Amino acid sequence: MTTLTPVGTFAARVVDAFKVYGAGDAEVRALDGVTVGFPAARFTAIMGPSGSGKSTLMHCAAGLDTLSSGSAFIGSTDLGTLGDRDLTLLRRERIGFVFQSFNLVGTLTVAENITLPLDLAGTRPDTGWVDALIDVVGLGDRLLHRPRELSGGQQQRVAVARALAGRPDVVFADEPTGNLDSRSGAEVLNLLGRAVHEMGRTVVMVTHDPVAAAHADEVVFLADGRLVDRMTDPTAEKVLDRMKAFDGLAGAGAGRGTVS
């Protein structure tokens, strides 16, 4: 299934990833032997129906959750070998996050939210880079505002800027447009696209929206905890068609799942 790409070019990857919840009859395999790499300087979307394991895959790849078996790597670092503290440090130095519900700290200003991971690490932000980011997200006049004074789309742009502020190896975005109208959603997706193509970052995005997925360079499809397909240069139509076909397959897969 995996494209044989040299290891060094993957910003993040998981190998033989299993994630099992519960035991016995109640056992649920959220990830059932997934091996996938997310190439550096590329925008990858993870798609799949609800319960396909796409969020679990992202959480495990990002070190927010641990695998039942298999390994997850950020660059060449094996996440399984790290304790909570090292994982935390890795997250703040090498990973950026964008979540569905904006997830800004309400007591901090826009500017402080953007530099939060850097401040937590106690490192001095690269002013040029941060200014450039703020320019790109277009919130230069809102830096001293609180998150609640911003619209949803603006808040999500702040979250993108925060994710990029520390020049992380990879940005994980979990349904970043899930709570936004289509125009605001498009702005955020364009922003993620520019981060990859103009700034050379790596973005991995979980979504169930074909329009969102079409902004990516590549889409990986997940069903029942397995990697079922990949698509390069996606368009909304192609993704939608694939998903439709996939619905039937998913139904069959679900039947198979109960048998196994």
Added chain:
Amino acid sequence: MSGARTSLRISLASLRAHKRRFAGTFLAVFLGVSFLAGTMVMGDTLKASFDTLFTDANRGTDAVVRSSDVITVPGGGQGTREPVDTALVQRIEAVPGVAAAAPNITGAGQLVGADGKAVGGKGPPTLAGNWIEDAQLNPYTLTGGRAPKVPGEVVINRGAARSGKLRIGDTTVLRTPDPVRVTIVGVAAFGGEDGMGQTTFTGLTRADAERYLTPKPGLASTIQVRAGPGVGQRELAERLAPVLPANVEAITGQQATDESLTMISGTFLKIFTSLLLVFAGIALLVATFSIHNTFAIVVAQRTRENALLRALGASRRQVLGSTLVESAVVAVVASTAGLLGGIGVAAGLQALFPVVGFPFPDGDLVIGVTALVLPFLVGLLVCTGSALLPAVRAGRTAPLAALRETAVDTSGASRNRAVLGTLAAVTGIALTVTGAAGTSDVWLTGGGSVLTLAAFVVLGPVASSYAVRLLGAPLARLRGVTGGLARRNALRSPKRTAATATALMIGVAVVSLFTVFGASLKATMDRTVSRSFAGDVAISAPVFGAGGSGLSPKLAPAVAALPQVRTAVGLGRGVAKVDGGGRALTVTDPAALATVLDLGTVDGSLTGLGADGIAVARDEADKHGWTTGSTASLVFTDGKRLPFTVAAVYERADLAGDYVITREAWAPHRVQDSDTLVAVAFKDGVSTGDGKGAVEKVAAEYGGPTVQTRAEYAKSSASAIDMMLTLVYALLALAVLIALLGIANTLTLAVHERTRELGLLRAVGQTRSQLRAMVRWESVLVAAFGTVGGLGLGAFLGWALVKATDSSGTSAFAVPPAQLAVVLLVGLVAGVLAGWRPARRAARLDVLRAIATE
């Protein structure tokens, strides 16, 4: 009906689901009610024990014959009576219906234990008296040995024998205060117990008692009378009246018991229990703030749930009701537990008091109905009352709020609050200052203080944002983003921060008030003593309580005879009535007094006062309109009015007292001679060390009373205040504990409320220790706000109290920086402790669950 049931069901379900949230409320009510119930049970128990004690003391006595004139000095307990003539005994025995009569001679007598140290004397009386042969009239019963027969033989009570490790056959010393060699021939019990409470008793032969405890033979303190069969107490007293001379009365045994009981419960017990009740009140006040805060937060967090209920058709009343029911359930459970806790506290204190030397009799715990009902009601009222406002707010929840996300009340202080609070603060402070500094009006100061306190509470939310910004500024600089976040979190809901801190502020304010007041009292005493005491060393008898036997009047002459000593003056105490009021007299050698005490300006002369001269302090003389040469008439215990010529008027009464007379003038009225202080001045060229050593050698022969240099004497005079402060701190610890529980509870709720945010912080790279530190620093900030506010308020009110109670303008005001720094430190450390558990819980948070979308 079914609506009410639904409310109840919702309340109970919510309580079950959020047990932890109410742990703080439960503890606050529990502790407050325990304290209150414990105090009341202990009060009842002590009263009952004293009742038993005095009833036992007068068990076989049907009538007491005594002098009818009594002189009571303010703070002097039962008062002083003239002795009665023992010749009356025969006359009384001749009255029909009298079975027996015996003179009762009672005085002070302190035993010396087997280890050479005095037995008792730290509070409870140390008594000596004649051993009454009539077994029914004598409250003591021999449990071993025999009654004293020849001079020098004594019976001692079992408690004294035990603590002094004295046995029958031992020879020891009884200080009356002159040392008397005695041989123990018997040990006695009192009503089956070791003694009358912790009181020690030494029974002497009647001849010995007359010799050592009365000025001359033929006198007794009282005569105890037992009635024959069929004669009631009242009847007996009536039959005795005709044979008694003027100024002598007969009261029934029951009356005597009642008098003792009224004296003890009217003064000592009342003060003691009132003091405890005041502190129970403070603890409950602090609890009110904590409980209110908990419910306010819970209601705010439940906005969406309540709104949903309202949207689904629940009435305001039902939503309000469910919150109130919740608080009532907590209140009932906590108050019930509190009652049990209170009984435990009372039992514990009862066991503890004898260990720390408190003069409390023991007996079964007495649990009155009031002691159960009142604390329970108070607990119920405090808890539901504190929940009332939040419940009303819950009832007002708009159904639309179900659709909104925010649940935290971030509203700051309103303009009205700021204006009203400032107005109240200005008025309160102005009243306090006027009452304290201007007119020394305690009521004005008290009213102003209450208003100031209220203003502080009202202004809390206004002040909290400024104060936290200010206090947190160094934190943000020193602790970086962690400190900055902690500061922002404390600033989030100014009302909540203020309410949390207010509880601590009140506790700390009362602590600082007492600290400042105590330090000022000490400074005042220190100043008075070091100003008024002009001698080199002071020999003093223990001053605490009624124990001990004072200093032998022979000590002063013995010390004066030392080659190193220039003057040694003994000061004793006498009593007389002046213009109808009892007054303490200082009995001494006035001529020598000026060499050891600094009396300030003296008009007239202190020499040659003789038997009818008196020296009076300036304030007292002014009150009565006397100058030198005026005549002051004094009435003594025998009812005789004697004229005294005012020979001198002096300025400083600190140590000399208001009235000074000679020993010669006091001699006809004395009962048992003793001095309370011997002031000693050395000859020129004698070093303090040498002189003190010589004096100590002489003092050792007189029971070894404490010999102190001027500085030591001044310091020890203030030591009673330290004892009081220790007690007060112990009592206030509870209020502070409740306040800290409040901080911990608020933080726990806040952590719960910020679950998603904390999860995000962890996701973007906040380490566990950074998260813990953030929560702890928030706790410290809230605690710092409360502590600093409390320190300021307490110091101000302490100043007001010192000034308001100081009518003569002689009190010192002292702010003890070290102690207050300790209070501040304790407040901050307590903040760290209060934040400990919430911080740990926050750090244990599962990142994934925290950030998972709903």
